[in-house]
Amino acid sequence: MMRTFTGTFTGTPSLVRLALRRDRIMIPAWVLSLAVIVIGTASSISTLYPTEAGRASLAASMAANGSLRALYGPVYGTSIGGLTAWRMGSMGPALAGLMTLLLVVRHTREEEEAGRLELVGAGVVGRRAPLTASLITGCGASLLLALLITLGLLTQGAVGAVAFGLAFGAVGCVFAAVAAVTAQLTESARAAKGIAGALLGVAFLVRATGDAAAPGGPEWVAWLSPLGWAERLHPYAHERWWVLALFAGVIVLLVTAAYALVAGRDLDAGLLPSRPGPERAGRRLRGAYGLAWRLQRGSLWGWAFGYAVSGLVFGATGKGIADLGRTNKSIADEINHLGGTHSLVDSFLAAMINFLGMLAAVYIVQAVLRLRGEESDGRAEPVLATAVGRLRWAASHLVIAAAGSVVLMVAGGIAMGIGYGASVSDVSGQVPRMTGAGLVQLPAVLFVGALAVLILGAAPKMAMASWSAASLTLAIGLYGPLLKLSRWVLDLSAFTHLPKVPTAPATATPLLWLLVLTAALTASGLAALRHRDMG
Known part of the structure; x- marks a missing residue:
């Protein structure tokens, strides 16, 4: 029997079920599409580069080409799993982040903007329940994606498959937490998505800048981006499990900030003040x-x-x-x-x-x-x-x-x-x-x-x-x-x-x-x- 939440979290399980019902098509479509793309990429690499010598040649070419490192990131392993992690290790987690930020804003600021959250809040629902339910939904979708990727790549090595799946799940959870914060800042769901999406774009550009500079340049720049952390988890190449602590720390900080912000603002209001419009509309309006x-x-x-x-x-x-x-x-x-x-x-x-x-x-x-x-x-x-x-x-x-x-x-x-x-x-x-x-x-x-x-x-x-x-x-x-x-x-x-x-x-x-x-x-x-x- 599901544990009953009390106080500010009352009603969270019911809101999670409602969110899952509303997104019963959207979440499976996102998760299955991303999982199939990753698994299909592994299959394609095994067909194109069946020999170790061919894969080693590809890895050497990537290491020498800063342009492609900017697009895909550095190569850390020459196995089929390692090359799959190279090919999908930055773009794939970025798409997972996009999925979760859309989900979280959809079930927080969009509901608030449409007036539905006010109706829900009139029942037995705690102040933090909608935010908690949206985070559970977004992070749950990320972890489901991580599980499918892990299962799909088990044949390439169990340890590497777990690390690669967790890279997707961790980035998804980070941007779910980012969206939880941006949803408190503005009165518009469109603005909340825009800010969170812009931060995702900046993370990709920072990652690309650091990867293009390696080796010998300021590679440390890539460490400023969660997408850079996903690569530097090194799936299929002597995994660095401690990198997961970076994800956990940022998620805890952002979620704590989101809870503090939601408690300090009025319903339908954002912390960033909206500018009052003129008394009369201009000719263009x-x-x-x-x-x-x-x-x-x-x-x-x-x-x-x-x-x-x-x-x-x-x-x-x-x-x-x-x-x-x-x-x-x-x-x-x-x-x-x-x-x-x-x-x-x-x-x-x-x-x-x-x-x-x-x-x-x-x-x-x-x-x-x-x-x-x-x-x-x-x-x-x-x-x-x-x-x-x-x-x-x-x-x-x-x-x-x-x-x-x-x-x-x-x-x-x-x-x-x-x-x-x-x-x-x-x-x-x-x-x-x-x-x-x-x-x-x-x-x-x-x-x-x-x-x-x-x-x-x-x-x-x-x-x-x-x-x-x-x-x-x-x-x-x-x-x-x-x-x-x-x-x-x-x-x-x-x-x-x-x-x-x-x-x-x-x-x-x-x-x-x-x-x-x-x-x-x-x-x-x-x-x-x-x-x-x-x-």
């Missing part, structure tokens, strides 16, 4: 499009900054790829699988711009689903009570979503052109080239957004399923070619049908077909939205 821009602009600028930084990093990495290709044919083949078969550097740049395109699909789904948030939280009703019709209201957000996608791909392309052009003394030539490559990704990005519009219009209660389209796009695009999946599986992603610019010329036919399908799906979604009940 007197229309649907001005309001949509005001609601969406903060998210867009944050994404654009991330794209600019990522583009510079990817572009600067390009020059080192050529040297790597001359020393390691297997890596060259992998890059060509992702980006085409022209020159190795162009293949790498094509793969990276394609990756930015797939991330833009995540942005556009987020921007489209802002409509559902406005509708379900009751903020759309006052707008629609004026002369603004449903289609105009929806179009205001969709135009921002589409234009924002253009901004992201242009920012990423320009930054990548600057990063690569500076390394080869050809900025003026590379900037327009990579900007064009970025624009080629837009039909696929818009297609994913159109799927979200269709689901939102026809089945609003299943609107969150739109994230499945973005997740599927990312998973197939990132790992499908490397895992040599069947062609019909690869074709499920719209990005598979795009020309691999700049390795190949941009052909109009697939781009036009994607745009036609995008228009049809968007029109169908808007027609359904126009005729269904709101709320």
